[in-house]
Amino acid sequence: MTDTVAAPAALDLGRPWRDGFAALGPAFFTDLRPTPLPSPHLVSLNGDLAAQLGLDPALLADPSGIAAFTGNAVPEGARPLASVYSGHQFGVWAGQLGDGRAILLGGIETPAHGVQELQLKGAGRTPYSRMGDGRAVLRSSIREYLCSEAMHGLGIPTTRALVVTGSPQPVRREEVETAAVVTRVAPSFVRFGHFEHFSSREQLGELARLADYVIDTFYPECRATDRFAGNAYAAFLEQVSERTAAMAAHWQAVGFCHGVMNTDNMSILGLTVDYGPFQFLDAFVPNHVCNHSDENGRYAYNRQPNVAYWNLFCLGQALLPLIGDQELALAALESYKAVFPRELETRMRAKLGLADAREGDRELLEATLQLLAADRVDYPIFWRRLSHFVAGGDAAPVRDLFLDRPGFDAWLATYEARLPADRAAAGVAMLRTNPKYVLRNHLCELAIRQAKLGDFSGVDDLLALVQSPFDEHPAHEAKAGFPPDWATHIEISCSS
Numbered sequence: 188m189t190d191t192v193a194a195p196a197a198l199d200l201g202r203p204w205r206d207g208f209a210a211l212g213p214a215f216f217t218d219l220r221p222t223p224l225p226s227p228h229l230v231s232l233n234g235d236l237a238a239q240l241g242l243d244p245a246l247l248a249d250p251s252g253i254a255a256f257t258g259n260a261v262p263e264g265a266r267p268l269a270s271v272y273s274g275h276q277f278g279v280w281a282g283q284l285g286d287g288r289a290i291l292l293g294g295i296e297t298p299a300h301g302v303q304e305l306q307l308k309g310a311g312r313t314p315y316s317r318m319g320d321g322r323a324v325l326r327s328s329i330r331e332y333l334c335s336e337a338m339h340g341l342g343i344p345t346t347r348a349l350v351v352t353g354s355p356q357p358v359r360r361e362e363v364e365t366a367a368v369v370t371r372v373a374p375s376f377v378r379f380g381h382f383e384h385f386s387s388r389e390q391l392g393e394l395a396r397l398a399d400y401v402i403d404t405f406y407p408e409c410r411a412t413d414r415f416a417g418n419a420y421a422a423f424l425e426q427v428s429e430r431t432a433a434m435a436a437h438w439q440a441v442g443f444c445h446g447v448m449n450t451d452n453m454s455i456l457g458l459t460v461d462y463g464p465f466q467f468l469d470a471f472v473p474n475h476v477c478n479h480s481d482e483n484g485r486y487a488y489n490r491q492p493n494v495a496y497w498n499l500f501c502l503g504q505a506l507l508p509l510i511g512d513q514e515l516a517l518a519a520l521e522s523y524k525a526v527f528p529r530e531l532e533t534r535m536r537a538k539l540g541l542a543d544a545r546e547g548d549r550e551l552l553e554a555t556l557q558l559l560a561a562d563r564v565d566y567p568i569f570w571r572r573l574s575h576f577v578a579g580g581d582a583a584p585v586r587d588l589f590l591d592r593p594g595f596d597a598w599l600a601t602y603e604a605r606l607p608a609d610r611a612a613a614g615v616a617m618l619r620t621n622p623k624y625v626l627r628n629h630l631c632e633l634a635i636r637q638a639k640l641g642d643f644s645g646v647d648d649l650l651a652l653v654q655s656p657f658d659e660h661p662a663h664e665a666k667a668g669f670p671p672d673w674a675t676h677i678e679i680s681c682s683s
């Protein structure tokens with residue numbers, strides 16, 4: 188008699204699966220199953236998101252759930268696949284890339300959020316892995332999981348993260364680490380790079396098919412537009428430009444550095460996607476570069492808005508065969524230049540507690556940022572302390588952040604004169620705009636160190652904090668404080 192190991196029963200998520208991306212056909216992906224990992228275990232489960240998706244958290248955390256979200260068993264009804272895309276990396280055409288370690292399970296119908304796709308990141312090699320091992324390490328998976336939810340908690344469009352599982356399987360990076368899989372959730376994982384792929388190969392039928400799918404599913408208003416002489420593809424480019432502008436404005440306002448804004452990491456839905464070497468600013472250093480692999484500082488914090496436009500330009504070029512007229516494509520991209528500054532001003536005005544727009548606001552904002560940059564003031568702490576001051580507190584905790592006290596006093600006088608009459612109300616609004624808890628690098632680092640020792644409580648604690656970043660969490664006061672000195676020495680690279 189031979190030993191047979193019974194395959195784990197396929198998990199039934201209890202939600203209908205919908206063929207969205209998969210219906211595009213085989214030119215767009217390769218059907219394949221994830222590669223199993225040994226002895227999988229739960230690292231952290233996002234119960235809030237599970238509930239929003241209509242999934243039973245207990246089911247996800249039981250052995251069949253862990254097997255499914257590690258890629259060891261395919262859920263009933265899912266159709267796993269890896270998609271092909273191309274892209275510009277660090278400003279250079281990189282040719283074909285694709286999901287080298289991400290496997291899409293498919294889309295599920297949710298009770299309140301339409302169809303949401305589930306994707307496993309780190310689920311094994313695919314035809315697009317090139318030299319890679321198809322894996323993600325525990326460290327980077329925890330960072331992605333927490334940051335997705337931190338962005339969502341801040342109201343920033345993003346892919347979400349449902350669960351992280353880990354395995355003792357060694358994975359070689361700068362040192363030997365262990366494997367993990369993060370399950371991401373989004374209405375679609377289509378990137379600019381998907382369009383660039385088919386356009387660069389002059390596969391115009393596929394290009395149109397992809398654009399039509401994305402427009403009909405996510406931008407149906409483009410079909411009925413009277414803009415651009417009714418050109419739906421130009422209207423689509425304009426919509427994507429506007430969403431990307433809104434996303435970039437959010438990033439700048441909150442002090443988020445993405446780190447790898449390659450066109451293959453730009454979502455066609457304007458979601459923040461691919462959390463690798465990201466960082467939330469500690470000190471306000473406008474040209475801060477968070478990715479240690481980015482030697483030329485292409486993706487520095489203050490370059491992100493221009494890079495987003497550059498990336499949109501690549502998308503525009505890719506869509507040109509469909510739009511059919513270069514002038515129309517350029518006109519569609521123009522919206523970025525109008526929407527980004529408007530969105531940024533709106534966000535920054537909210538951070539300052541200014542409900543309405545007035546003459547001189549731009550100068551006030553410029554002066555604020557110059558003062559912060561000159562003294563490399565801690566960005567989140569400045570805004571939070573300012574919020575408390577406006578809500579009725581003392582100015583001293585804000586003033587203490589600056590070396591240039593006369594400069595600060597002069598700024599404060601201008602600012603106070605501009606504040607609305609109802610300062611208390613402005614202060615309350617500011618406390619809901621300027622987060623107390625930000626997923627700083629050192630907080631991730633501490634939770635990761637603990638997780639590597641098998642204790643995942645630090646991950647769960649941080650998840651709870653970043654999911655309600657504007658609330659007080661008295662037991663975690665220290666996590667709202669200044670970063671320790673060692674935080675400046677944390678080196679985050681593309682290695683993940």
Ligand SMILES: Nc1ncnc2c1ncn2[C@@H]1O[C@H](COP(=O)(O)OP(=O)(O)OP(=O)(O)O)[C@@H](O)[C@H]1O
Nearest residue numbers: 284285286287288289316319320321322452461462
């Ligand atoms: N360990 C790996 N194994 C296989 N392919 C990889 C690996 N790491 C990255 N890649 C691939 O290299 C390309 C660029 O990687 P990048 O770091 O932008 O993406 P990623 O972090 O893997 O994934 P995503 O963009 O889906 O979040 C992508 O095609 C990606 O799939």
Ligand SMILES: [Mg+2]
Nearest residue numbers: 451452460461
């Ligand atoms: Mg990527």
